[in-house]
Structure formats: C-alpha cells, structure tokens
Amino acid sequence: xxxxxxxxxxxxxxxxxxxxxxxxxxxxxxxxxxxxxxxxxxxxxxxxxxxxxxxxxxxxxxxxxxxxxxxxxxxxxxxxxxxxxxxxxxxxxxxxxxxxxxxxxxxxxxxxxxxxxxxxxxxxxxxxxxxxxxxxxxxxxxxxxxxxxxxxxxxxxxxxxxxxxxxxxxxxxxxxxxxxxxxxx
Numbered sequence: 001x002x003x004x005x006x007x008x009x010x011x012x013x014x015x016x017x018x019x020x021x022x023x024x025x026x027x028x029x030x031x032x033x034x035x036x037x038x039x040x041x042x043x044x045x046x047x048x049x050x051x052x053x054x055x056x057x058x059x060x061x062x063x064x065x066x067x068x069x070x071x072x073x074x075x076x077x078x079x080x081x082x083x084x085x086x087x088x089x090x091x092x093x094x095x096x097x098x099x100x101x102x103x104x105x106x107x108x109x110x111x112x113x114x115x116x117x118x119x120x121x122x123x124x125x126x127x128x129x130x131x132x133x134x135x136x137x138x139x140x141x142x143x144x145x146x147x148x149x150x151x152x153x154x155x156x157x158x159x160x161x162x163x164x165x166x167x168x169x170x171x172x173x174x175x176x177x178x179x180x181x182x183x184x185x
Contacts, residue, residue, distance in 0.1 A: 002031050002123065005090075006138055006172055010114040011125045015143035017097060020163030022047075023056070024143060025092055025127045030057030032123070037089025040064040040082045044075035045096035064088075072098050076109065083117045083124050091117075094127040110136030131168075140169040 005011045005028060015021035029039045034057060041048060046067045054060065066082070068075040072095070079093040093113075110133025117124040126132060131140065142165070149160045 002028065002035070002089075004139065004141075004172075005123045005125055007121045007123050008117055008119060009124070009138035009171070010110060010117060010133060010136055011123065011139040011141075012131065012133060012137045013125060013127045013141055013143065014129070014131055014168070015163075016129050018161060019143040019145050020161065020165070021127050021143050022094070023163070024141070024165070025094060025125065026053055026056035026058060028123075028125065029053070029063065029090060029092065030059075032089040033057075033059035033062040035089070036062075038062045038064070038087055039090040039092070040066065040088050042066045042068065042075050042079045042082065042091070042093045043096075044068045044072060044094060044098045045070055047094070047096050070098055072100060076113075079124070079126075080113060080116050083113070083120065083122055086120070088122050090123045090125065092125050092127065095129070095132075096127070097129060100128075100132065110134050114138075137169060138171040140167070142166050142168050 013021045013024055032039050039062060041063060043065060046069060048065060066078050075093060079091055083091045113124060114136040143163050146162045146164050148158060151157045151159045
C-alpha cells in the first residue's frame with residue numbers, strides 16, 4: 001500500500017464520514033509502522049481512536065499524535081513543520097469534518113504543503129471530506145460507502161461498511177499503475 005502514495009509528494013484521501021477514508025489512512029500508517037518507520041498524525045478534530053488504530057496494526061510506539069482541538073490553522077502549521085523534520089515515513093493531516101473556510105483553504109495551501117515535502121522521503125497525505133489541494137496533489141484517491149452490513153435476526157447490529165476507492169489523480173510515473181492497486185478495508 002505504501003507504494004501507492006509517493007514519497008516527496010502530496011497525496012489526498014477524499015471522502016465524507018463513514019466512507020472508509022479513516023480506515024485507509026490507518027492502514028497506511030500501519031504499513032509504515034510495521035515496516036519500522038515512524039509516523040506523525042496531525043488530528044485536526046481529535047478523532048483518532050487508539051483501539052481502532054491498534055486493531056488496524058498501527059504500532060502506537062512509532063506514532064506521534066498531534067491533537068489540534070478542531071482548529072484548522074494550527075493543524076496545517078503542524079503538518080508543514082513535521083514534514084520538514086527528517087525521520088518520518090508518513091506525515092498525515094486528518095481534517096475530518098473540521099469546517100474549512102475559504103481563507104484557510106486558499107489555493108496556496110496545496111502548493112505550500114507540496115513544497116514542504118518536496119525532496120524528502122516522507123509521504124504527506126491529507127484525509128479530507130472533499131478535494132482541497134487542487135493540482136498540487138500528485139495522488140488522489142476518493143472513497144465512498146457502497147453498502148452497510150448488518151447482523152442479527154432483524155439486522156440490528158452494524159458489522160461493517162463496504163467502501164469503494166477510485167483513483168482520481170495519479171502522477172506516479174510509468175513504473176507504477178495506480179489503477180491496479182487493491183485495498184482491503
């Protein structure tokens with residue numbers, strides 16, 4: 001999975017709540033920590049569930065968790081700073097459902113973050129409800145929920161969601177084919 005997200009480039013995981021975006025992000029962090037890397041998660045809405053992260057395979061001892069209390073500007077500044085620090089395999093900025101104003105999400109945001117990660121070996125990924133960084137993102141995957149799976153005699157217990165991922169943009173080069181990447185959430 002790490003191969004889908006290019007190092008030294010900005011990537012986006014796009015999808016509304018319950019679309020599978022957070023699960024995909026946790027899988028990315030798990031792959032990086034399983035491989036011995038350190039990761040940083042800038043959590044704009046303080047939404048990370050440690051039990052879910054552990055269940056996804058994230059090694060919490062290799063995770064730096066930055067909580068931002070629902071504030072977008074400090075979250076963006078933290079991601080910008082962390083991506084410039086050597087030693088992180090992945091820096092993730094999870095904006096969750098934080099309200100995004102026009103001023104905070106100016107067109108320069110994507111360019112600023114892309115320039116910060118450029119020339120590094122770090123994967124920079126944003127988890128956002130809708131496209132935010134425009135043409136600055138080298139890889140963009142969009143997720144949406146396909147079906148809910150229920151259990152019980154009257155279908156009273158939710159046991160999972162099935163999501164579909166679609167690559168919207170891939171500038172990975174001829175050596176990689178993003179359309180053949182498969183994720184199991």
